[in-house]
Amino acid sequence: MKRYFIKRILQAVVTILLIMVLIFFLSRALGDPAVLFLSEDAGPEQLEILRESFGLDKPIWVQFVRYFTSAARGDFGRSFKWEEPALGLVLSRVPATMQLAITAVLFSATFGITLGVFTALKRDTWLDRFGQSLALFGQALPHFWLGLMLILLFGVHLKWLPISGREHLSNVIMPALTLSAFTLASVTRLTRSSMLDVLNSEYIKMVRIKGVPERTVILRHGLRNAAVPILTLIALQFSYLLGGSVIVETIFAWPGVGRLAIEAFFRRDFPVIQVVVLFMSFVFVFMNLLVDLLYAWIDPRIRFR
Amino acid sequence: MTSTRSHLTDEKKALKKAQQRRYPIFAFVLLALFLVTALFGPWFAPHDPNAQDLSKSLRPPFWSENGSTENLLGTDSLGRDYLSRIIYGARVSLLVSVVAICICGSIGVLLGLLSGYFGGWTDTLIMRFTDTWMSIPALVLAIAFVSLLGPGLRNVILVIGITAWTGYARIVRGEVLSLKTLDFVSLARAAGCSEPRILFSHLLPNVVNTIIILVTLDIGRIIIWEAALSFLGLGVQHPTPAWGLMLASGRKFITSAWWLVTFPGVAILMTVLGANLTGNWLRDVLDPKQKLR
Numbered sequence: 001m002k003r004y005f006i007k008r009i010l011q012a013v014v015t016i017l018l019i020m021v022l023i024f025f026l027s028r029a030l031g032d033p034a035v036l037f038l039s040e041d042a043g044p045e046q047l048e049i050l051r052e053s054f055g056l057d058k059p060i061w062v063q064f065v066r067y068f069t070s071a072a073r074g075d076f077g078r079s080f081k082w083e084e085p086a087l088g089l090v091l092s093r094v095p096a097t098m099q100l101a102i103t104a105v106l107f108s109a110t111f112g113i114t115l116g117v118f119t120a121l122k123r124d125t126w127l128d129r130f131g132q133s134l135a136l137f138g139q140a141l142p143h144f145w146l147g148l149m150l151i152l153l154f155g156v157h158l159k160w161l162p163i164s165g166r167e168h169l170s171n172v173i174m175p176a177l178t179l180s181a182f183t184l185a186s187v188t189r190l191t192r193s194s195m196l197d198v199l200n201s202e203y204i205k206m207v208r209i210k211g212v213p214e215r216t217v218i219l220r221h222g223l224r225n226a227a228v229p230i231l232t233l234i235a236l237q238f239s240y241l242l243g244g245s246v247i248v249e250t251i252f253a254w255p256g257v258g259r260l261a262i263e264a265f266f267r268r269d270f271p272v273i274q275v276v277v278l279f280m281s282f283v284f285v286f287m288n289l290l291v292d293l294l295y296a297w298i299d300p301r302i303r304f305r
Numbered sequence: 306m307t308s309t310r311s312h313l314t315d316e317k318k319a320l321k322k323a324q325q326r327r328y329p330i331f332a333f334v335l336l337a338l339f340l341v342t343a344l345f346g347p348w349f350a351p352h353d354p355n356a357q358d359l360s361k362s363l364r365p366p367f368w369s370e371n372g373s374t375e376n377l378l379g380t381d382s383l384g385r386d387y388l389s390r391i392i393y394g395a396r397v398s399l400l401v402s403v404v405a406i407c408i409c410g411s412i413g414v415l416l417g418l419l420s421g422y423f424g425g426w427t428d429t430l431i432m433r434f435t436d437t438w439m440s441i442p443a444l445v446l447a448i449a450f451v452s453l454l455g456p457g458l459r460n461v462i463l464v465i466g467i468t469a470w471t472g473y474a475r476i477v478r479g480e481v482l483s484l485k486t487l488d489f490v491s492l493a494r495a496a497g498c499s500e501p502r503i504l505f506s507h508l509l510p511n512v513v514n515t516i517i518i519l520v521t522l523d524i525g526r527i528i529i530w531e532a533a534l535s536f537l538g539l540g541v542q543h544p545t546p547a548w549g550l551m552l553a554s555g556r557k558f559i560t561s562a563w564w565l566v567t568f569p570g571v572a573i574l575m576t577v578l579g580a581n582l583t584g585n586w587l588r589d590v591l592d593p594k595q596k597l598r
Contacts (some may be wrong), residue, residue: 018437027453136585140578142529144536145552145570148559152567156560243444247533251556261445262537265452277449281441288440 004296012289019281023274024067028060076278077271079264086271090257090279096166097256100248101241103176108183109234116191116230117223120199131188138185143244147178147251164253175252182244183237190233194226228295235291239284329586335579343399346392351377354393354546358384363562379564381554387564390546391572397547398576401462401531402524408466410520413473414512418504420474421481431474439471444533451539461540465530473519480512514591521584525577532573548573 070076076087119131154174155163162171198204199222207221208214246258253259257276264272361384365372372379378387420431438446450464484490485508493503532549534540541547543554548569555565 015437015440018433019440022437022441023449026449136581137578140525140574140581142532142570142573142577144533145566145573148552148556148566148570151559152563156563239440239442243442246444246448247537250537258445261448265448265539268452270452273449273452277441277445280445284440284442 005293008289008292008296012285015285016282019285020068020071020278023277024064027270027274028063076275079269079272081264081267081269082272086275089272090260090275093255093257093260094279096254097242097245097249097258099172100175100179100245100254100256101238103172104179104183104241105234105238107176107180108187108237111180112184112187113191113223113230116188117195117218119188120192120195121218123196131192135185135188138181138188141181143178143181144247144251146181147174147248150174150178151251166255171252171254175248175254178251179241179244179248182240183234186233186237187230191226191230194229195222198222198226228298232291232295235287238287239280242280242283329582332579332582332586335575336583339395339576339579340399342392343395346395350389350392352386352389354385354389355544356385360384363558365562366564378568379562381551381565382558382562387568390551391548391568393546394548394551394569394572395576397458397541397545398528398531398573401458401465402527404462405465405469405527405531406520406523408463409468409470410473410516412467413470414477414509414516416470416474417477417479418481418508418512421478422485422500422504422508428478432478435471435474438468443468443530447530447534448537448539451534456539456542458541458545461531461534464534465527469523469527469530472523473516476515476519477512480515481508484508484511518584518588518591521587522581524584525580528573528577528580532569 074087075085078084079086079089082089115131115134119128122128151163151174154161161174162168163174165171199218204217204221207217212221242258245254245256246261248254249256249259250262257279261273261276264270264276358380361376361380362382364376364380364384366379367374367377369379376386376388378391380387381390416431416435420428446468447464450467451460454460454463489507490503493507498507531540532547532552535547535549536553538553541550543550551569552566555562555569558565
């Protein structure tokens with residue numbers, strides 16, 4: 001088990017390093033880093049000074065090494081517009097995004113798994129068809145539009161919920177609901193097919209023959225065994241959620257990392273965008289790692305592959 | 306209690322069902338509506354989508370008080386007819402989805418073919434690259450690209466094309482891995498076929514079905530993508546009518562002009578629903594084994 005853990009952790013580290021390499025080459029290939037890191041209206045002398053201080057006049061491999069050594073120190077450049085180190089700026093917005101993402105995952109998991117289990121149990125009935133139609137609908141829905149419709153309904157017409165900012169706990173409901181819509185449909189579909197797989201298997205029949213009450217069969221034996229792919233999906237969808245947070249935070253004026261990325265985009269502040277990309281990738285890789293390790297712990301067969 | 310017998314005949318039942326499946330009329334109608342609107346819209350749009358008339362600013366749809374049949378779906382803040390703008394918006398969605406899919410499909414299929422066929426270091430390298438690419442949330446990657454390349458229609462197509470290929474690569478690679486063990490590949494090699502020939506004349510035709518399914522299922526996703534990027538201001542710019550952009554502009558008036566944020570979204574929803582349902586049907590027709598429930 002330890003060997004598998006170490007192997008997986010090393011893989012994750014390599015992936016992060018590769019992402020950093022990718023960003024390095026992208027920013028060098030597609031733009032003039034000096035202009036990106038300073039400003040469009042900087043004069044030629046300022047650009048020259050920046051180039052020297054960043055070592056952009058040095059050979060590419062020297063720049064490469066400097067990039068990594070400064071990253072190791074936590075120095076990812078300075079936001080010109082906000083006049084703070086980029087890393088610190090992004091980290092200050094993380095709690096807000098995490099609050100949003102975790103609430104969204106909770107909504108998505110709760111509603112999705114419940115609906116998925118029900119449609120699996122009531123297969124081929126009207127409830128099943130309704131649930132499947134809902135899932136199809138959900139996957140065709142532009143989620144930023146859903147957010148706008150929620151604002152229209154609950155914020156403007158009914159005035160039940162606040163439509164922007166982060167002052168109260170109730171502020172998180174609509175953004176989290178909107179964000180959860182991203183993954184709700186997939187979770188429902190996967191839960192349904194996973195449950196159907198498990199409920200048709202031999203050991204479930206055995207458990208039923210033993211006379212175990214149906215509810216225990218479904219929850220303790222059925223769902224528990226069906227849980228693994230569902231958990232994997234939710235972890236993978238986390239990446240999608242982080243991307244989606246950009247849109248949701250913009251719509252609801254939620255002060256998180258996603259909104260920061262958009263603000264940075266409009267202010268041409270590339271150091272901040274770079275850190276946001278790295279941060280979100282890091283979270284995604286970390287989540288995947290966590291799920292894989294959890295998976296291996298729950299299901300011993302995986303470790304020996 | 307599920308009986309053993311029903312489990313054994315499930316697969317047979319599903320295959321039979323797929324063969325007898327009726328055509329998804331609703332999906333075809335939606336998709337046809339979209340295509341006709343995108344291709345022939347200019348002929349039946351009631352007004353010029355860019356014609357401004359500030360005296361008619363923010364008129365509601367014709368069934369509301371203050372609405373008029375002159376502007377069936379109302380007008381926006383600059384007095385432009387909303388129905389016409391929605392009709393013209395379909396053109397942008399069609400253009401972006403077709404071209405972007407061509408780009409990401411080509412990249413993905415090529416990488417999948419190479420990776421699956423050659424195996425070894427090629428496979429490891431390409432798959433590592435794919436995994437790395439997939440580890441970055443796509444929207445954030447798109448923001449990074451657009452910040453480097455600049456916004457606009459051409460760049461948004463490019464950006465979607467270079468971020469959306471990973472699914473194709475993985476799936477095509479999987480198909481090729483199982484195909485290359487079959488006899489026709491070793492026979493082709495024995496006959497002296499060059500590698501490119503094997504790849505493109507022998508392997509590629511056999512993955513075409515899968516590619517068609519992927520593409521149809523992807524159209525909807527890409528339309529939503531473009532709308533999302535335009536909504537954020539990264540994509541199509543004013544004054545081009547595009548659904549995502551219209552939602553963004555309409556957002557400012559959400560408290561007073563509900564139609565501005567409603568109709569473009571409905572258009573997107575209907576189009577994507579049509580595309581997805583058609584894709585599902587196509588998948589059932591071309592590969593019924595995939596859908597057993």
